[in-house]
Amino acid sequence: MTDPDPIAHAAALLRAGELVAFPTETVYGLGADALNPAAVAKIYALKGRPAAHPLIVHLSAGSALEAWASHVPDAARRLAARFWPGPLTLILPRAGGVPDAVTGGQDTVGLRVPGHPVAQRLLAAFGGGVAAPSANRYGRVSPTSAAHVREEFGTATPCLLDGGDCEVGLESTIVSLAGEPLLVRPGGISQADLEAVIGPLRRAAAGEGPRAPGTTVSHYAPATPLRLVERAERDAGYGPGVAVLAGRPAPAGFAGILWVDAGTDPARYAHDLYASLRRLDWVGAELILVEAVPASPAWDAVRDRLGRAAAACAADELA
Ligand code: TXA
Ligand code: MG
Numbered sequence: 001m002t003d004p005d006p007i008a009h010a011a012a013l014l015r016a017g018e019l020v021a022f023p024t025e026t027v028y029g030l031g032a033d034a035l036n037p038a039a040v041a042k043i044y045a046l047k048g049r050p051a052a053h054p055l056i057v058h059l060s061a062g063s064a065l066e067a068w069a070s071h072v073p074d075a076a077r078r079l080a081a082r083f084w085p086g087p088l089t090l091i092l093p094r095a096g097g098v099p100d101a102v103t104g105g106q107d108t109v110g111l112r113v114p115g116h117p118v119a120q121r122l123l124a125a126f127g128g129g130v131a132a133p134s135a136n137r138y139g140r141v142s143p144t145s146a147a148h149v150r151e152e153f154g155t156a157t158p159c160l161l162d163g164g165d166c167e168v169g170l171e172s173t174i175v176s177l178a179g180e181p182l183l184v185r186p187g188g189i190s191q192a193d194l195e196a197v198i199g200p201l202r203r204a205a206a207g208e209g210p211r212a213p214g215t216t217v218s219h220y221a222p223a224t225p226l227r228l229v230e231r232a233e234r235d236a237g238y239g240p241g242v243a244v245l246a247g248r249p250a251p252a253g254f255a256g257i258l259w260v261d262a263g264t265d266p267a268r269y270a271h272d273l274y275a276s277l278r279r280l281d282w283v284g285a286e287l288i289l290v291e292a293v294p295a296s297p298a299w300d301a302v303r304d305r306l307g308r309a310a311a312a313c314a315a316d317e318l319a
């Protein structure tokens with residue numbers, strides 16, 4: 001007999017060492033019991049991801065951080081009180097019992113209390129930590145809907161809880177408090193909002209801080225080559241064969257295959273970004289061109305992901 005309550009069923013699968021894909025407010029996650037290394041190994045196998053990459057442990061609201069972190073600095077408590085549940089991941093020194101399979105063998109652990117109600121109900125029903133990366137194949141665009149998860153894994157898709165479209169649409173902001181406070185990855189919570197709570201925060205330089213898949217160039221890339229374009233090129237017009245992502249409507253006479261107008265609101269642009277990249281990737285274009293977004297802090301997370309997508313394509317061309 002299958003359990004009629006999908007949340008209880010998913011929690012039972014987690015307890016049995018199986019995978020569950022679930023919605024968060026950022027992107028969909030591919031989860032396993034964080035204390036079961038054999039279950040966590042299934043995440044790496046399904047994603048095709050190298051095993052040394054650390055995973056974020058997702059916790060239900062009110063969980064004791066001491067079970068996961070050997071030291072919880074005051075700044076971590078203040079950020080947690082202000083932004084959890086929400087799109088923020090804290091990197092802290094790991095506690096003894098956290099498996100290497102979760103931390104990638106590092107002496108830190110990534111913790112997050114997601115705000116999505118389905119994620120919270122799943123975590124409460126399970127009662128433990130759920131290790132989960134984004135529910136996509138390694139190096140590809142993160143899923144922001146249940147349909148995206150099915151596109152990624154097809155018939156290999158595990159139990160999948162459908163929580164609709166992800167509200168934020170980009171991965172969580174990551175702050176390391178394992179040493180000097182560092183902004184490791186920009187996301188839905190801005191640097192200014194973080195600094196208002198804990199004071200100055202340095203943005204990690206490329207290659208600085210812990211090894212992490214979200215901080216390498218092989219991420220967030222569609223299969224079609226993608227390039228960022230600046231003003232001069234866009235004014236010269238686009239030829240046939242291109243698909244364009246822009247913050248404005250298509251100009252008269254646009255001769256390409258598809259034009260996606262993502263608008264001028266950074267939250268809206270972020271919400272739609274991965275779905276837009278999937279659409280642009282499918283229309284058979286030779287090249288995806290993305291018009292540069294504004295240089296202001298409100299666009300930090302979007303600019304970061306677009307830069308990585310373009311860099312990943314450049315790396316592919318060299319390979
Ligand atoms: O919004 C998100 O963060 C989504 C949802 C599912 O929660 N998850 C996500 O996971 O983006 P993933 O695996 O794609 O990226 C996890 C990132 C790594 O790139 C790394 O930067 C950081 O989290 N991370 C996790 N554990 C860490 C650790 N022990 N030390 C350093 N960085 C860690
Ligand atoms: Mg990912």
